[in-house]
Amino acid sequence: MSTPAVVCRGLRKRYDDVVAVAGLDLEVANGECFGLLGPNGAGKTTTIEMLEGLTPPDGGELVVLGRRWDDRRARRALQERLGIQLQDTQLSEKLTVAETLRLFRSFYRRSHTVEETLRRVALEDKAHAWVGKLSGGQKQRLSVACALIGRPELLFLDEPTTGLDPQSRRQLWDIVADFRHAGGTVVLTTHYMEEAERLCERVAIMDRGRVIALGSPRELIASLGAEHVVEFALADHARVPEGEFAALPGVRAVRPMGDRIALTVERVHEAVPALLALMAKSNAELSDLETHHATLEDVFVALTGRQLRDA
Amino acid sequence: MRDHPLVQLTLTRLREFYREPEAVFWVFGFPIVLAFGLGIAFRNRGPSELPVAVQRGAGDTALATIIKRSPQLGVQLLDSNDARAALRAGRVALVVTPADPIATIPPAPRAGWLASRPTP
Numbered sequence: 104m105s106t107p108a109v110v111c112r113g114l115r116k117r118y119d120d121v122v123a124v125a126g127l128d129l130e131v132a133n134g135e136c137f138g139l140l141g142p143n144g145a146g147k148t149t150t151i152e153m154l155e156g157l158t159p160p161d162g163g164e165l166v167v168l169g170r171r172w173d174d175r176r177a178r179r180a181l182q183e184r185l186g187i188q189l190q191d192t193q194l195s196e197k198l199t200v201a202e203t204l205r206l207f208r209s210f211y212r213r214s215h216t217v218e219e220t221l222r223r224v225a226l227e228d229k230a231h232a233w234v235g236k237l238s239g240g241q242k243q244r245l246s247v248a249c250a251l252i253g254r255p256e257l258l259f260l261d262e263p264t265t266g267l268d269p270q271s272r273r274q275l276w277d278i279v280a281d282f283r284h285a286g287g288t289v290v291l292t293t294h295y296m297e298e299a300e301r302l303c304e305r306v307a308i309m310d311r312g313r314v315i316a317l318g319s320p321r322e323l324i325a326s327l328g329a330e331h332v333v334e335f336a337l338a339d340h341a342r343v344p345e346g347e348f349a350a351l352p353g354v355r356a357v358r359p360m361g362d363r364i365a366l367t368v369e370r371v372h373e374a375v376p377a378l379l380a381l382m383a384k385s386n387a388e389l390s391d392l393e394t395h396h397a398t399l400e401d402v403f404v405a406l407t408g409r410q411l412r413d414a
Numbered sequence: 415m416r417d418h419p420l421v422q423l424t425l426t427r428l429r430e431f432y433r434e435p436e437a438v439f440w441v442f443g444f445p446i447v448l449a450f451g452l453g454i455a456f457r458n459r460g461p462s463e464l465p466v467a468v469q470r471g472a473g474d475t476a477l478a479t480i481i482k483r484s485p486q487l488g489v490q491l492l493d494s495n496d497a498r499a500a501l502r503a504g505r506v507a508l509v510v511t512p513a514d515p516i517a518t519i520p521p522a523p524r525a526g527w528l529a530s531r532p533t534p
Contacts (some may be wrong), residue, residue, distance in 0.1 A: 197433040198426060209422035233433075 106169050108133050108257050108288040109154055114163035116149050123149040125312035131290055136283055138303035139292040140399065146312040147292040148190055151261050154290065155187050168257060183211055186255030190262050192246040196235030200226055200245055203234055204252055211253035224248040224278055240271025247278055258282055260291040264298060276302060296399035308403055315406050323402045329355040329369040332401050333378065333394045336363045341387035351377045358404065367397065463488040467497045467506040474512045
């Protein structure tokens with residue numbers, strides 16, 4: 104493997120009395136898709152802005168594509184090698200899609216043609232539509248197109264699919280996959296676990312400005328020790344000691360979540376009958392029962408005790 | 415050349431501008447409307463008719479006829495007292511008293527400030 108696309112050591116940033124990033128160590132390999140996950144306010148956007156050179160870090164070491172942002176002469180050259188999609192892009196509403204891309208294209212010395220970029224993001228038939236008339240998904244694709252038109256080696260996407268419908272989300276995933284296929288490196292933030300599991304080779308789960316877990320989605324899920332989650336609720340607030348659940352066959356962990364309880368289990372087909380038998384034995388009734396494959400969401404909950412989306 | 419960032423940024427600004435009809439109106443239309451409005455409100459009017467009284471007496475009608483020849487003068491015949499009162503109150507700018515030397519005055523006023531006033 105060649106030099107990593109991004110290396111940061113002990114990266115720190117604070118805004119007045121809020122510590123946004125508190126000592127972050129990351130390494131993103133060339134050609135990799137790296138995901139930064141975490142709840143709102145975890146420091147994802149601050150981190151990605153420091154990597155993009157938009158926000159100077161307060162401390163720590165940061166090397167992007169072998170260069171440093173504080174090297175003023177390298178700055179411009181480095182900027183031309185990056186593609187950046189900000190969390191919220193306000194493009195001029197009165198320009199057409201093609202005009203917007205032509206404008207962005209003019210900022211780079213080497214770039215794709217407007218037509219080719221439009222084709223990549225599947226907006227050819229909207230080339231002459233005003234930006235203000237586009238749908239949310241189309242706008243998001245256009246902002247990715249603006250990031251892609253300068254032939255970047257490293258693409259930053261900050262919550263690219265937040266607020267999009269499933270179909271638009273899939274279209275964006277395809278664009279990212281195409282870019283990766285052509286050898287590009289991607290760093291993205293998201294709070295959709297599904298997206299991270301699908302796109303990213305490695306993810307870092309962030310919470311309160313720190314990385315609390317790092318690895319491939321599969322590894323992180325495997326770190327729970329079991330692959331399935333059984334969630335249930337007891338009817339009429341019946342109380343059964345947690346120890347009894349932990350003693351069921353194949354149960355690795357018990358997590359109370361409000362009035363629900365989540366069990367991390369190895370084999371659903373053993374755990375569920377045992378759970379039902381326990382219910383019958385303790386005269387309690389289930390008001391709800393569901394099982395699913397363990398996801399990164401469960402990893403986050405297991406690590407922090409909080410839900411990811413509304414933490 | 416067309417792909418130079420400065421050209422593209424300038425084009426962008428121009429497009430954003432002319433695609434905003436309100437902006438175009440306020441920049442180009444409104445100043446013209448304003449210029450017309452203010453022009454009409456503050457235009458120069460020609461000097462208005464100057465009221466002149468002719469005191470009643472012998473030869474007053476002939477005198478009044480002569481004065482009336484000038485479009486810039488308005489003439490009224492007044493009695494001596496009324497004429498003085500009007501002069502005092504500023505209702506007339508001048509009281510002309512008919513007397514004998516009138517016969518020697520030429521038919522149209524020629525000398526003095528009346529003759530030098532520009533015709534509108």
